[in-house]
Structure formats: C-alpha cells, structure tokens
Amino acid sequence: MDTTMQQGLQESPLCAAVFMGDFNTGKSLLINALVRHDILFISRDESRTPPVFIARSDSGEPLYGVRQKGESAVEINSHEQFLSTRHIKGAPCDSDALGALVPDMPFRRLAFVDTPGASTDDNKPAILKPAPALDNTLFVLTTTLEYWPARHTMALIKEYYAQFPGRFIIAANMTDQMNANEIRRVRDRARQRLERHGITPAPPLFPLSARLELARRIPGDEYRKRIKTEVRELCDAGFDAFRVALYEFEANASLNHAGYSLDTLLMSTLATAVTMSEKGQDA
Numbered sequence: 001m002d003t004t005m006q007q008g009l010q011e012s013p014l015c016a017a018v019f020m021g022d023f024n025t026g027k028s029l030l031i032n033a034l035v036r037h038d039i040l041f042i043s044r045d046e047s048r049t050p051p052v053f054i055a056r057s058d059s060g061e062p063l064y065g066v067r068q069k070g071e072s073a074v075e076i077n078s079h080e081q082f083l084s085t086r087h088i089k090g091a092p093c094d095s096d097a098l099g100a101l102v103p104d105m106p107f108r109r110l111a112f113v114d115t116p117g118a119s120t121d122d123n124k125p126a127i128l129k130p131a132p133a134l135d136n137t138l139f140v141l142t143t144t145l146e147y148w149p150a151r152h153t154m155a156l157i158k159e160y161y162a163q164f165p166g167r168f169i170i171a172a173n174m175t176d177q178m179n180a181n182e183i184r185r186v187r188d189r190a191r192q193r194l195e196r197h198g199i200t201p202a203p204p205l206f207p208l209s210a211r212l213e214l215a216r217r218i219p220g221d222e223y224r225k226r227i228k229t230e231v232r233e234l235c236d237a238g239f240d241a242f243r244v245a246l247y248e249f250e251a252n253a254s255l256n257h258a259g260y261s262l263d264t265l266l267m268s269t270l271a272t273a274v275t276m277s278e279k280g281q282d283a
C-alpha cells in the first residue's frame, strides 16, 4: 500500500451510527439488540455513562476498554468494570469514553455510539455540530412511540434534521407498550406530522421495540408471548426496517479500513468530537 493510500485510510472518518435522545428511551438496549450481545449498561435511572463506542471484533471474546480524561492511551477493562464506569452520586467519573469490541456483530464496518441521555435543565442534550469527523455518521434520535411528538423532541428533530440532512433517522422505541391501532396510526401519520412542522422531506421514523427484538432470538420467551401477535408483528417489522436502514447506510458509506481496535475507536476524530460536545455535561 502506498503512502497516499495510508493517509487516506487515516483521514477517512469513522463510519458510525450515533444514538442520542432523552434518558430512559432505550438507546442502550437498542444497541444491544442490534449487535446481539448484552454489552451496554441498562437501567431505569439516568445511566450517566460516558459515550460508548462499539464495533466488531474479528476474533474471540468481547473486549472492553476505557479512556481516562486527558490520557491518550486506552485501558483494557473487564465487562464488570466497563458496566460500572459512570457518574455515580458523590463519585465523579474519570473516564471520558468507553469502548467495546463485539465478536460476530452483524455490522462489519458500521460502529455504534451510545451517548448519555439528556433529561433535566442541568443535563441538556449535547447537540453535535457538523464537522469533518462526523461526515461518515448517521444520527439516530431515540425516542418512544408514545412521546415522540413532544415539543422538546420535535425541537431536537428539527435541529438534527437541519444539521445533518439525509443522515438522520428516528427510532420510536417501546412500541410494545402501545396497541396495534395506535401503532399503525402513528406510523402512517408521522411523515405528515413532521412535514407540518416544516421538516420536509420527513426523515424516516421506525416504530420498534428493543425489548422484543432482544427476545426474538430466545425461543418461547415469556415476554414476547405476553405481547399481542399483531403488536409483536408491527414491532418486528419496524425493527427489520430500521436494521435495513442501518445496513444501507453502511453499504453506501465511503469506507476503506480493515478493522477496528479499541485504540482506533477511542482515539478517532469521531470520539474526540463526541466527547468534546459532552464536556460541561459532567455531574
């Protein structure tokens, strides 16, 4: 490989899907469902985890790492350490980025970024601004089917749509909590509703359930059995369409790198852009 090509490799920004949205909307569970592993910390409380960068590993067991604030090296962690790295009341978090390499994950080149959920005034959403490091990035606003048209969600949608046209989609999670008529109604009218707010052409909105998707691979799963067939089918179809949108993004991205290491993930210009935008969000 000649030097120009190598430079090209280094400069090509990471191809990634960045998940953002309110806390407790299921961003982490959604990524677990996509990569088909229980990698990320899941909680009903605000998780206050630093941004997590996830990509495929070409071998063996999952690998976890952490980047400490101000350091340029990655430390390897156990899964337990990785799961407990977050802001816990009274104990500030010294890490600004976490990484995981997942074997057999269905996406070969697309990396995933889980960002801390936003909630109250003191934890406003860190909205990313266009930058070369984000040129290969798809933004996935994660909300719930029930609350997606809330005023502040609509404001976030507008903002991301304006900043990243054509690279922005909406995952309307927890669709398993709604009835079939309601799901179809939202699904069929979301476009109109977005366009009424001046968001034209509307980005795709996928009604889905991370919870049901994770259980899909478990034969006879009790949770899936409890959900009405019609609802389950709508959730599965929504998730399949969402997965296809991610595969299409991956297939169309200009990519030329061979594989990821925790270093290439956590020292990437994308990781820098995401962690910088989280600055000032610390507890």
Ligand SMILES: Nc1nc2c(ncn2[C@@H]2O[C@H](COP(=O)(O)OP(=O)(O)OP(=O)(O)O)[C@@H](O)[C@H]2O)c(=O)[nH]1
Pocket (backbone or CB within 6 Å): 022, 023, 024, 025, 026, 027, 028, 029, 030, 041, 042, 043, 044, 045, 046, 047, 048, 049, 115, 116, 117, 118, 173, 174, 175, 176, 177, 208, 209, 210, 211, 212
């Ligand atoms: N019923 C149902 N519950 C879900 C679904 N997705 C997530 N949950 C639950 O919602 C809660 C929050 O999920 P997380 O994935 O931790 O949410 P998050 O958006 O990552 O939250 P933060 O990291 O705090 O921003 C957990 O209790 C999940 O089990 C879903 O599709 N259906």
Ligand SMILES: [Mg+2]
Pocket (backbone or CB within 6 Å): 027, 028, 029, 041, 042, 047, 049, 114, 117
């Ligand atoms: Mg989370």
